[in-house]
Amino acid sequence: MSDSLQYTEDNIKSLDWREHIRMRPGMYIGKLGDGSSADDGIYILLKEVLDNCIDEFVMGAGKTIEISIQGNKVAVRDYGRGIPLGKVVDVVSKMNTGGKYDSRAFKKSVGLNGVGTKAVNALSSYFRVESNRDNFSKAAEFEQGILTIEEPQEESSRRRGTKVSFIPDDTIFKNYKYRNEYVERMLKNYVYLNPGLTIVFNGEKFYSENGLKDLLMDTTNEEDFLYPIIHLKGEDIEVALTHSRTQYSEEYYSFVNGQNTTQGGTHLTAFREALVKTIRDFYGKQYDASDIRKSVIAAISIKVMEPVFESQTKTKLGSTDMGGDLPTVRTYINDFIGTHLDNFLHKNQETAELLQRKIMQAERERKELSGIRKLAKERAKKASLHNKKLRDCRIHLTDSKNGRSLESTLFITEGDSASGSITKSRDVNTQAVFSLRGKPLNTYGMTKKIVYENEEFNLLQAALNIEESMEDLRYNNIVIATDADVDGMHIRLLLITFFLQFFPELIKEGHLYILQTPLFRVRNKKETIYCYSEEERNMAIEKLKGKPEITRFKGLGEISPDEFRHFIGEDIRLDPVMLDKATTIDQLLEFYMGKNTPDRQEFIISNLKVELDVVEK
Template sequence: TTQGGTHQSAFREALVATIRQYFGKQYDAADIRQSVIGAISVKVIEPVFESQTKTKLGSNDMGPEGPTVRTFIGNFLQTELDNFLHRNPEVADAIQRKILRAERERKELSGIQKLARERAKKANLHNRKLRDCKVHYNDIKHERRLETTLFITEGDSASGSITASRDVQTQAVFSLKGKPLNCYGLTKKVVYENEEFNLLQAALNIEDGLEELRYNNVVIATDADVDGMHIRLLLITFFLQFFPELVREGHLYILQTPLFRVRNKHKTIYCYDESEKQSAMAELGAKPEITRFKGLGEISPGEFKLFIGDSIRLEPVMLGKEQIDALLEYYMGKNTPERQEFIIDHLKVEKDLVGHG
């Protein structure tokens, strides 16, 4: 049941009660459950579901003559988990350390959140980072809500080009100043302490979940050079670390912009990679004019309108079966010999083939 149900509610409740009883402390339920990964399977006779799709269990009893789901799971967990903790004190100690760490982080966050929300509220009245649009994804009845897009750019020149060429009805622009912080291994406290992250969170309206997300498409729009790729990685890390559901639900994209413009007096072709450029050169013949765009700021607003309009190319950021923690540790953690070897094995040098048409 993808949406849980009475068995999951009973499991969550029994887990908290058993942990509190074992340690003799009234720890906060959220601190106990933080980072817990568990699976529960129960055999209910004549199960009742809350919808035809059977995604949420609604049964209150294990069967016609059986105990309630809540009692059955509560008694089982209280006995088995309590026995396990007594037999494995080192595991119990690790759980308690995790709970205390979560409690400490939550208390630290509470003070920071209040200040950050006040700061974001003031900034939203005139947020110099955000050039907003008129329609938003959480305008449930608006016919264009699915078109709503937030472009996250770096630098004034790039944001200027997109701002000048965007559709003000459905396209917004959030401009970063320089490279964002590498969030790997940091707690969510950094989202409130870092002004840009706090304003980005406020612009997206995702502090408490995705229910009121303001843009259907969150698009990272950076230069196609090494610095631009680094900024992409840092932003993807930010979303994976603190808002993984935004990625899982298919809202995060990379904007593909042309690397080359190939033209003659009669036709202009925009090319997104070396092979497209070679094809364009062959099509136009007779030494066409070739321009390589080194950054988004070099593309005029008139041209940029073509790349964020109906023919926009978006590359979705998708999560496979990999664990997020392992993925971030490998690519964004310490520079290990394994990662160095991976870079060496996959390093490619792209030569400019303009002179070899």
């Protein structure tokens, strides 16, 4: 028998805790990424440290948390009770060590399994923990989870609490950078869910008085609300909801024990069901569920004892029970909404009338669309059998049990040559390609009818699987991959208009990106450098010295599949498309995509930049 087929004791590997985390980081923090997406690993590291501080606040210890991010170094300081000094090293470096196994101390905590800070420690090139309590302090430093310095316990006059500093390991997180927008969104969620808590980030204060009501006010322009936000609070539940005047689809923010469950779960399913039942009972009419929920913007937060999540990154709740002697999650939410929303509507006649009008309008629109929707579905069904537009991948966002589901990506490309390069070089497990034919339609001012009438938009909607609800979205990242020329920019604008008009929550929830592709290739016989700007090109020329060969890429189709692998693999560069809540979506679309207004002409003239390509003779 050959050696390769032997199976002996030598084949069995037992990894220690840090080796296991470093070898399989995805099991602990989801995807790695580079910081261009809100669920990339570097933000999960920050969140794991923050969750411990939040749990201290929930226990009544420490009302302020201070965070500093300077370059790649993160520091988080709370004013809680401080880690017991004799356990400072163990708590951050021994698996299954923590204070949250004792349910009396942390009944409704998020970080229950004692893995969080150990993962941060193992995945950091530098990690320092310092605890202050009872006029003494104790600190320790680590590299990649290995203890390098253990400082002796000493007397200290510093305020009690814990400070953790770390630098994510750049051998694991490649070319990463923290984006303040994502950090701020995470911190805002923490303060919405913990009124009375102050978080100071790089000197800026975050604080909320009105909880989830503030969340809706901060994520959507007030002019877009159909009626004032309905805000309901109970002992273990809080709900804020309204309907949008302009958007078509449903939009939800859901939380469990302070954790943002971006993929929903049992609590969100129960809330959507309870909303429909309560409204039907209130009006005494069997309205269609989709008409009731159309354009709803809502946030729900519940507290559950010992929650069960469907993954380590806790993005989807799996628990069916509230814990203790409380009823099931479904019954609890149904009872709460059934009583409190019904009471609110009885007391607020004007809101009740506006809501009913909205439902009836949705019903009319649905009936108008039903014929064309049926036709479109039949067309899409036929097309999908021979659909050359979508080259699908194997793993999708809806595969909650697959650790790589967060990596699922759909590239939207223009023309056959670009889609050909991406298709040949993509990762068939997690990367899909949707190919556009020429320029898409400008959908500004059009109704949802156009999505079904236009074959490309109908097939794109079907590929994303978002017709009924965002819960079924098949790809976590939707990436517009067009040439960096005028035509490519125009296509980007038309696609962003489509998503803003019909699926704005895709953008609000951080799913839409622009793919950055290199403008230049600079190489000599030994090295090749891809450059994304003039500045990078000049630096590459300087680095390679002599007279390197310089190629300017005019379009994606010019880049060979072998080269393309570099730009959509580990070193992918993505620019997130973000919404500024100060402007309503209507105003934004009118300005950029409406009739050629004097305002836009003035904007173009005052922002016009002429860039000349200077070729040295």
